[in-house]
Every structure is written in C-alpha cells, then in structure tokens.
Amino acid sequence: MAFISMAQGCKKQEDPTDQNSGKIETWITRADRTMILKNLDLNLRFDTVTNGFISITVDTARMYQEVQGFGYTLTGGSAWLINRLSADKKEALIHELFSADSGCIAISYLRISIGSSDLDAATFSYNDLPNGETDLNLEKFSLDKDRTDLIPVLKMALAHNPGLKIMGSPWSAPAWMKNNRSTVGGQLLTKYYDVYARYLVKYVQAMAAEGIPIDAITIQNEPLNPHNNPSMEMSAAEQTFFIKNHLGPAFRSAGLTTRIIVYDHNCDRPDYPITVMNDPEARQYVDGSAFHLYGGEISAMTTVREAHPDKNLYFTEQWVGGPSNFGPDLRWHVKNLIIGAMRNWSQTVLEWNLASDPSYRPHTPGGCTQCEGALTIDTQVARNVSYYIIAHASKFVPAGSVRIDSNAPEGLPNVAFLTPSGKKVLIVLNDSDTDRSFNISFKGKTANTRIGGGSVTTYIW
Secondary structure (H helix, E strand, C coil): CCCCCCCCCCECCCCCCCCCCCEEEEEEECCCCCCCCEEEEEEEECECCCCCCCEEEEEEEEEEEECCEEEEECCHHHHHHHHCCCHHHHHHHHHHHHCCCECCCCCCEEEEEECCCCCCCCCCCCCCCCCCCCCCCCCCCCCHHHHCCHHHHHHHHHHHCCCCEEEEEECCCCHHHECCCCCCCCEECHHHHHHHHHHHHHHHHHHHHCCCCCCEEECCCCCCCCCCCCCCECCHHHHHHHHHHHHHHHHHHHCCCCEEEEEEEEECCCHHHHHHHHCHHHHCCEEEEEEEEEEECCCHHHHHHHHCCCCEEEEEECEEECCCCHHHHHHHHHHHHHHHHHHCCEEEEEEECCEECCCCCCCCCCCCCCEECCEEECCCEEECHHHHHHHHHHCCCCCCCEEEEECCCCCCCEEEEECCCCCEEEEEECCCCCCEEEEEEECCEEEEEEECCCCEEEEEC
C-alpha cells in the first residue's frame, strides 16, 4: 500500500483568484505523482496572442445542467474507520473532506446505504426479525445499528458543510419481506410492497429526526445484481409497480420532499429507467435515474435524457479496485466520470467508497474484497487516487454550478462549469502519454498552457 502524503491543514484565507486580473489559477495532478493536486503559479493569463496550437474554447452563453455535487459513498465501514480515529484526527479529517476552507476538498454530496451495504462488517436492516416472524406495522423499526458510527460521522460532516446533500440507497429489503428470506438476491414479495414503502418513509423521517435530511433515495442498489451480500433483484416492471402504487403515494401522503430516483445500476441497460419513466403514473413521482459504469458506455445517460429530458440524471457509484494503479486509474475515472458523466448530463459524480483499511475491509461475507477507499485508514490516513479524482472537481465546482459549453479536441477531454460566484472552471485531461500544449480560449482571448501525459489540470478564472 503506497501511502500518499497528507493534505495540508485546512484554514480560512482570502480567495487567491482575482476575477478581474485575467490570471488563471492552476491545479495539477500528474500521472507519475510528482505533483498531486498542487497549485502552481504559472502566471497564466488571457491575451490576444495567436499561435498554432489547438484550442479549448469555453462559452458561458451555452449552459447545460446544474451540478448537485461531487463526493463518495460513506459506507458503514467507512464511518466505522473514521470514528476509530482520535478526536483531533477525526475532526481534522472531517474538516478537510467537507469544508470549503482553503486546503479542503469541499465534498458536497454523499451516498449512504439504507441498512447495510456490502462494505459493512455484517448485514443488517432496520427491521431484522427471527425466522418466521413479521412486523407489518414496523413496530420494531430502529436506526440503532447506525447510531454508533454512521449517524455521528454524518452529523460532523453536516456541521462542516450544512448544505451537504445525502442520498440513501437500499442494498436489500429486510429478509423477512423477500421470497427467499435471505440477504442475498431474492425479490420483494408483492404482499409486502406497502410495508416496504412505509419502511422507507420511516427511514427518511427517522433520519430527519436526527437532523440528517435525506435529499433523495434510489429504489434499489444494482437491481439486476442478485449476487452481492446484501442484494435484491427488482425488474423494471416491479420497480414501476412499486413506485406508482406504493412508494410514490406513501411519500406524498407523508409530505416528504425526498426525491425518488430509479435504476441505480450500469450504463448497459438504459432501457430499464426509460421503461419505468415511460409509465405516466410512476413518472409523476420520479425525479430521475442513477447510473454506475461497470458495464456499458457513459453515453447511455444521454440516451435516457433524450427519452425523458425533464428528468434528472445522477452518477452514483464506481469503484477503484485495490491495489490501485495511480496513473491509469486517474486517467480512466477523470475521463469517464468527472468529464464523461458530466458531459452526458449527470448532476453528480460519486465514487465508491470513502474509506477502507489496508486490507480493503470491512466487508460482509460475500461482499467486495478489493474495494479501495479514497482514504486508507490504519494508524495513519492515506489519500488514494479516488481522493484526487473527486477533489479535482469538488474543491472548485460547488453545488449550484452549471455546466457550460466547451469543445473537446482529440486527446484533450474536458468539461467546464460556471460557479455561483461567477468563476469559470475547466477540468482537462491529457489522454495521451506525452506532454501536450494547447490554448484555453475565452471571449476572444487566449491563454497557452501545457499539460503532462496522463495528467489532470483544473483551471479557474
């Protein structure tokens, strides 16, 4: 395990970018790790000089989707590892992750599991019962399994970023509601659809009572994957029926504003969310659809948008397999997610997952055994490649930013944003192994710069 040096401590300071000076702030991560999220003063400015280099032209007049945030899944295992740190180290780490102060990375969106995910030490729901028992009134519903680690860490994160948005995703319904009575695979029994809808309502209400607003829920993590532990299958037809006849009405009756998001699985099946949202009764309750990229192409998100342009899109999960390979992993994830998902209308990019130990634990029996966290937490805290993948966006592109137009020259994939404060942010990847010179063009002026092979640079002006 290669431990990357800890980030500098966060502190309040004035914004170094003077929007009237024409100077472009530059943050670089090189594939060879000689520079990692490093702020370089290149004295880069817009000018009227012309040259023969290719240009990336940024245009604020053409706007696309609003950004809801960049971040991670805070698994139960991640929370457990963070909570084991000493009080001062834990406070410093939470501040670094969630604060917008200088030196911090300003995570703005988290995904959490409703009940356990496979990156908890053991499986659980909020209504586990002995074999043969049922609880139709959910009298034994309890968040207690999350009170030791997850809820305290979430409260700390919200204290540092009160605007932090949180998405909940179930890996499985309680086993007693399923046709195989197991945490692995199986389907939700139709006779328990109403009970499960009320279970999800109780979850949102119980978290709100803890001071943790749930911005959105997905119906089921990876509904076409019955092999994980926990997991649960749910077809598009089943999800449609559940939403329109049970979950949607239950949320509406309870007065919940939490958004309902469908699918939450790979880009190889855009037909799934399209099918759900084609149903006029179901779609009235649906905010949009969520995607992973373990299969298919990221352009599938645009396919879904073209079918339902009034519905939102979210990228919610992608792992880094351990041990990571910094340069290739940086390149793939930035190209396909930070740039690719955003250029295909996503409002979020969330990596999986926030933290693991040096052996990629904890995980359930049958859960992921090689999921490397953005952080490796042991006696020290190491920042891995996923930390920098997200930080190149989250640190500079707050929620409420809007994606703006930029052309995509061959070998220089990029994405541009306009922030609420009026800054322009351009994230560029050199998708080759050799250094490239190019221009940034904005409002008729040009700045010439150079980027290392396989490297990522965020430019702000």
